[in-house]
Amino acid sequence: MSAFVPDARLVRDTELLTKLGLCELRLMLDARxxxxxxxxxxxxxxxxxxxxxxxxxxxxFETNLVAEALKRVTGATKINVGALGNIVRQLHIHVIARIEGDPNWPGPVWGFGSAVSWPDDARMSFEHSILEALQS
Known part of the structure; x- marks a missing residue:
């Protein structure tokens, strides 16, 4: 049996936040x-x-847990959940907070513009908030 290794594109485009029971929880490195x-x-x-x-x-269970924490932290209008896998075939679930008026609202996030890097302090604050929300 071979060991789990995250797809190189997921490693490149995300940052590992924590490991849950089944899943790695990763932050997409796009601040939009x-x-x-x-x-x-x-x-x-x-x-x-x-x-x-x-x-x-x-x-x-983990998808619902993360989606609920993300909604509490962001106050999002809508939480989008999807598993596409057309490019990265390894199973992964996107959980995205959409806020009315965000870039490309109400259109999809995929293929829209270019990624924007998180400022370090904003990323660290967001990560802390999500991890805290998962504990409550």
């Missing part, structure tokens, strides 16, 4: 949207149905 990514720590998994039924249930 509060954008988190859940990556199940399972090797060679590209589809939800590739997971065991227990892992599917745990992924749903």
């Amino acid at each position: 949207w509060p954008w988190l990514v859940l990556v199940p720590q399972r090797a060679r998994v590209s589809e939800l149905f590739d997971l065991t039924p227990l892992d599917q249930a745990l992924l749903t």
Whole structure:
């Protein structure tokens, strides 16, 4: 059995915040949207149905946990959750806070403009807020 390794593009485009029961929780390195990514720590998994039924249930639980924490921290109008995987085939779930009037509202975040780097202090503050919200 091979060990879990996150896709190189996920490593490049995100920062690891913490490890939950099943997933790595990663922050997308694009400050335009509060954008988190859940990556199940399972090797060679590209589809939800590739997971065991227990892992599917745990992924749903962790997705809801992260989505709720993100909504509390940001006050978002809408939380978008999606698993596309057309470019990065490794199963990963995007959890994105959308706020009316944000860049490209109400359109999709994918393929819109160029990523904007997080200022270090803003990124650290956001990370702290998310991790704290996950504990409450």
